[in-house]
Amino acid sequence: MTKDQAKEHRWFWHNGFLSCDLLSQWHHGFFTRDYAPQTPQALHKYFGDFGASRAYHAKQVHxxxxVNTSDFSGDYLPEADGVFTSDPNTSVWACSADCVPILIGDRSLGTVAAIHSGWRGTAKGILGKAIAKFIESGSDLSNLVTALGPAISGTSYQVQTDVADQVLTTIKxxxxxxxxxxxGHCRLDLRLVQQQQLLELGLTISQIAIAPYCTFQTPEHFFSYRRNCLENSIKSSPQIHPQIQWSGIASVERSN
Structure with a gap:
């Protein structure tokens, strides 16, 4: 996290999940391991009684x-790593366990998206595609706000240099x-790269927030895929339940 970024926005705990003042006009939350194994359909009740009829999440594939919430039908989960909605009082979700959960909202239209982005999604430019989805739906870039949630930090994320090279091709x-x-290895801070992607797309630093938490270094709050692999490297049996945490945001009525 940059010093300027750290000064811009406040993060706070509410009922055991993390929220950001940049997204204060929406019901939202970056949930912790304490809520596992609850699903989004159960989790969105913690936002309070705001009339949301359904919580949407995709089958994440890196x-x-x-996808739009209109792409869902019944229990079908489309393969995607982001869900966008313009339907009022609908919540959208992404899960993570070191990758970056990203919540985006339009302060004027009330539309929202939940994005999952690891190094592959970052290298493929999923954030740019998410911003394009908002623009296609009538958003003005100046009205967008983005919160990058708890994820593995650069000090803890060792990758091969070719992985970093692929990610760096997305920014100038x-x-x-x-x-x-x-x-042949380096340390990679995905959220700093994603912040730079957003800046180069035309957002300002005041429109971006980065959570001051590393999933790897904060086991009391968050699952970490990499930490779990290290701790269980000598175990022969896999985890029965996936160790993930969910992040979600509910759309609101368009402002006048």
């Missing part, structure tokens, strides 16, 4: 596809990559 100003003692 890609760059963004290279940021978020740091040296590592292991040959």
């Amino acid at each position: 890609g760059d596809r963004i 100003n290279p940021v978020g990559v740091f040296p590592d003692a292991t040959l």
